[in-house]
Amino acid sequence: MIEEGKARIVVKEGVFYNAKAKLSRDIGVAFVYAIAKKMGRKLRICEPLAATGIRGIRYMLETDSVEHLTLNDKLKQAYINIIENVEINSIKPYSDVYNEDANLILEKHAQKNRRFDFVDIDPFGSPISFVQSGLRSLAHKGYLAIASTDTAAIYGVAKRACLRRYSSVSLKNEFMKEIGLRILTAACIRIASMNELALKPVFAHATMHYVRVYFTMQVSISKIDPILDQIGYAEYCERCLWRTTFKRIEEFSKSCKICGNKTFYAGPLWLGALYEKDIINAMLDFKNSIEASKLLETINQEAEMPAFFYTLDSLASKIGVVEPKLVEMIQKLRDNGFLASRTHLHPKGIKTNADYHEVINILKEIRKT
Ligand SMILES: C[S@@+](CC[C@H](N)C(=O)[O-])C[C@H]1O[C@@H](n2cnc3c(N)ncnc32)[C@H](O)[C@@H]1O
Numbered sequence: 001m002i003e004e005g006k007a008r009i010v011v012k013e014g015v016f017y018n019a020k021a022k023l024s025r026d027i028g029v030a031f032v033y034a035i036a037k038k039m040g041r042k043l044r045i046c047e048p049l050a051a052t053g054i055r056g057i058r059y060m061l062e063t064d065s066v067e068h069l070t071l072n073d074k075l076k077q078a079y080i081n082i083i084e085n086v087e088i089n090s091i092k093p094y095s096d097v098y099n100e101d102a103n104l105i106l107e108k109h110a111q112k113n114r115r116f117d118f119v120d121i122d123p124f125g126s127p128i129s130f131v132q133s134g135l136r137s138l139a140h141k142g143y144l145a146i147a148s149t150d151t152a153a154i155y156g157v158a159k160r161a162c163l164r165r166y167s168s169v170s171l172k173n174e175f176m177k178e179i180g181l182r183i184l185t186a187a188c189i190r191i192a193s194m195n196e197l198a199l200k201p202v203f204a205h206a207t208m209h210y211v212r213v214y215f216t217m218q219v220s221i222s223k224i225d226p227i228l229d230q231i232g233y234a235e236y237c238e239r240c241l242w243r244t245t246f247k248r249i250e251e252f253s254k255s256c257k258i259c260g261n262k263t264f265y266a267g268p269l270w271l272g273a274l275y276e277k278d279i280i281n282a283m284l285d286f287k288n289s290i291e292a293s294k295l296l297e298t299i300n301q302e303a304e305m306p307a308f309f310y311t312l313d314s315l316a317s318k319i320g321v322v323e324p325k326l327v328e329m330i331q332k333l334r335d336n337g338f339l340a341s342r343t344h345l346h347p348k349g350i351k352t353n354a355d356y357h358e359v360i361n362i363l364k365e366i367r368k369t
């Protein structure tokens with residue numbers, strides 16, 4: 001028997017359970033708590049790729065905010081395993097368990113009065129093939145979590161795979177985790193827009209080997225264009241680490257504004273906000289594990305920062321100075337009137353609204369004093 005959070009589960013042979021993904025489930029629990037608080041009622045939740053069922057079971061046991069839980073896995077042993085875990089945790093009267101393909105179970109719920117308030121899609125690899133049915137199974141103003149372990153594609157290692165699966169160009173650089181998060185976000189938004197649905201991110205994190213984006217969905221055509229207008233590109237110089245963002249591909253300058261070197265681009269990707277502050281605040285109110293609370297505190301600091309970040313070690317080595325402490329650099333940026341924070345995406349990462357020149361000048365100044 002395994003204990004995780006308030007759940008006790010058995011894991012049958014051949015059924016997936018990764019103890020290391022506890023943090024991702026801790027965050028998910030806090031998210032469910034936050035959105036139920038925001039909606040002012042209990043939720044109907046679906047986990048269509050549930051494996052042991054641990055995630056959905058924890059959502060129900062730990063938030064006291066779940067009215068009904070639908071769990072599904074296409075693997076027979078997993079289905080049997082979920083049934084047993086639902087019984088062990090005494091939630092049978094509030095749960096349905098299915099043994100179907102995820103798309104089928106979601107489509108079956110894509111009708112009035114059967115739709116969910118929150119769907120959590122947690123597959124192996126790319127989630128893209130489940131996004132459309134996930135959206136169709138959601139009630140207006142419902143929430144969708146999309147997880148991906150397809151990091152080779154979205155972090156710029158498997159570039160062709162990224163083009164195939166996300167219709168985006170990725171880049172492997174010091175802020176590739178944020179590029180990956182934003183490529184996945186844009187791909188989901190575009191699938192929603194093709195279905196005339198407005199999808200907007202409200203929370204995101206990239207931890208260990210996976211990426212998770214949480215969205216809110218509205219059935220509102222007028223809300224789609226303002227969201228699509230926040231999709232664009234990042235431009236990057238490998239030589240001096242200069243970067244910028246732009247909206248339309250014709251604006252790609254191809255050469256670095258600082259050193260003249262050839263630049264590369266990533267995108268289409270989401271350039272807008274990844275977070276809604278009230279959701280983070282409610283997540284912070286939830287009594288969580290130490291690890292999850294730490295992650296949430298860092299995310300809270302970076303939530304309103306612009307897209308992308310600098311890494312102190314690579315900047316310092318580019319300009320040939322000894323690397324200062326991260327806190328010192330952040331403080332110095334703030335002293336100079338800029339916004340600055342660390343980021344959960346990189347231990348040496350700094351998010352700031354200061355531009356490249358300003359960051360470099362402040363870094364040089366620290367070393368002079
Ligand atoms: C990464 S695991 C889910 C882990 C689980 N959410 C957790 O937090 O422990 C992915 C699961 O999806 C199932 N699966 C894969 N393809 C599927 C499909 N097309 N429909 C339904 N289940 C599927 C696998 O059998 C596996 O149990």
Ligand SMILES: [Zn+2]
Pocket residue numbers: 237238239240241242256257258259260261
């Ligand atoms: Zn350059």
